[in-house]
Amino acid sequence: MRPIEHFPLFARILHWLMAAMILVMLFIGIIMVSTVEPAYHRLIDLHRPLGICILLLAVVRLVNRLLMRIPPLPETLPPALRLAARTSHIVLYALMIAMPLVGWGMLSAEAYPVVMWSDFALPPILPHDPTLFAILRGLHTWLALTLFGAVLVHLAAALMHGLLLRDDVLPSMTGGRRHRAVDDPAS
């Protein structure tokens, strides 16, 4: 039986760190726009810099991904599911880069300062344009909902591999070992 091939440690750290950050961001976002309490101010002050952090990490992660060798999916997986797995990863990458860019862009088009902390703001990346702002603001919401949906499907798929099928997919990302009672299904 061949040993499990893990994702490299750096990729695993990035994956779990960013998974936590992105989930936190989605919740911060949806909570802040549905309150009029002072929490709104604290949450949005956290939302902007955390979102920009995700953008920076996503770029590092994308480069790292293009350079690294990734563990193969189990041979038992039908081609349709392989394609689904690949596509969903591309969608996740696209959204974790697009979300913060749209956030930054919409604040630019809105002529809002893109404040990171009290005295430091990022420069605008788009011209001041209220019509464009209205479009981007809507896009930020819809992309966020799409991202959340994609994360749910991804999570369900990971648990399906990890809990039900008990193949090598989940341990390849957790760094864990194969379930002892289970034989390599490919053999």
Place this chain on the structure above:
Amino acid sequence: MMALIRQRLAERGGWLRLAATCAVPGLLALAFVLAAGWLTPGRLTSGTFMRTFQMVDGPHPGFRRNHAKGICVTGWFDGSGEAAQLSRAALFTRERSPVVGRFALAGGMPFQDDTPEKVRSLALRIMPTHSGEWRMGLNNIPVFPVRNAADFNDFLLASRPDPQTHRPDVARITAFVARHPETQRALALLKARKLTSGFANDTYNSLDSFTFVNARGTSIPVRWAMIPEQQAFPAAAQGAGRDYLFDDLIDVLARMPLRWHLVVTVGGAGDVTADPTVPWPAGRRQVDAGTLTLVRAESEDGGPCKGITYDPLILPGGIAPSDDPIPAARSVVYARSFVLRSGEPETTSAISRAAIRSGDQ
């Protein structure tokens, strides 16, 4: 693959594992739906305020949901240097910052008639060249009628016009005020205020409390006002024409610049910051932080104040919110109003470009 799934389900605890596989994403989705408030439609959000303004003032696409009738002004702010010991914001040093402002009447009706007692406002965007900008919205009343966002929503609903008579229902307002002694006290102060003849010689107040933080990190509670250099004349019973307040402002700005002093009041021990219905006692320390000079009036149509919102939480370093709950509510609600009107078709405002040109002559 299907065979493998069937085999796994047949193993001990197989169905339990399938249940867990579905339950974890399901619970996460449920948490998201709860956090978003989609199952609690009664929660007070910026959307509630949009519905309230529409109910009170009717639909006016393309216009601000409140303070809808207004005009853009431009000029600059000269810091006096005197507030620099209170706040490290660069615009308080002896520096000149460009300003885009907006005079308006409170209320969501973009074509309402000007009358002396309607609440007038001055909104400002002060943009120092090399550091953070400051946006504010000030009103010509001494205190705000309510304590928090929820009360403001109820107050607006209580004062909405009756569909039959088109006038506010006195019984509804009386009932609200009876439940809110703080509103009763505030409305008495509003009523007692001196009405001036126009926008140019009026005083505009922050109402909300904020915090100044200086270079040493010391925080103090503040409120502030724009005090006119122009001499205050009492208001005439009723001006000439439905836009007389705006027409007068356009006329005077065509002839001369207008000046206000930004006077900062420092809160003393025991002064409430969390409640904008309560005035601070007279005799508090006041600092003249600088002079606002306005030189030009422009219609909102294509004007520089149309495509922005005066979100009161756009603050430079050195100015921070206090425990006053209203500014955060204003911030989220102004953002909502701004995105809605930005997505709606272009409008022609009551004070059109033509009105301003005739004033210039």
